[in-house]
Amino acid sequence: MRLFPLAFAVVDAELEDNWRWFFENLREIEGDARQITFISDRNNGLRSALPRVFPTAYHAYCLHHLKMNLRDKVRGHKSFKDRMVFLFRECAYAPTEHKFEEKLSELLAEGKEQVQFFLNDYPFQCWANAYFQGQRYGEMCFDVAESFNAWIKEASFLPITNMVDLIRSQIMAQMCNRRLEADSWNIVLCPKMDERLGEELDKGRT
Structure with missing residues (x-):
């Protein structure tokens, strides 16, 4: 996401x-x-x-x-x-x-x-x-709004307090996983954008 x-x-x-x-x-x-x-x-x-x-x-x-x-x-x-x-x-x-x-x-x-x-x-x-x-x-x-709605689909059927707590937990878990992933990077940009930048640089060489 x-x-x-x-x-x-x-x-x-x-x-x-x-x-x-x-x-x-x-x-x-x-x-x-x-x-x-x-x-x-x-x-x-x-x-x-x-x-x-x-x-x-x-x-x-x-x-x-x-x-x-x-x-x-x-x-x-x-x-x-x-x-x-x-x-x-x-x-x-x-x-x-x-x-x-x-x-x-x-x-x-x-x-x-x-x-x-x-x-x-x-x-x-x-x-x-x-x-x-x-x-x-x-x-x-x-x-992104549609992606977010799909991401919290399970939580949307819960009572309000439970729903908010589950969404909070999902966001915390996502941030933690991203931090762990980012710690392994040795580049300034994220891998996908770094690859895209490289492709654009190759196109622009001519």
């Missing part, structure tokens, strides 16, 4: 008040020392609370959820839906504004009004690489 659990909370619903409470506690840990990028599924409570507690943070929309929403919104055969999702993904990953506009024109030419209507609800700077002002570090989706 490629994630480092920093904080979690148990609440009755994903309401603005609950999100604000969570963010206020998170801010006590993080403070204003660095610029943070949040990636979410556009929950209404989260979107309202986030700028109030972290006014300088960047908020990116999860590409996976946007693609699923687009697939649900457009009408047509499966092949047409797949085509629209593919072109939308091409827009999201476009590295420059020029390339984005090129891909967007292609998307709108084929998707016409129904795609334009869908895009009206999603500002470019929240999902397109070319216009996003923060750092996403290559993360276009918040798959």
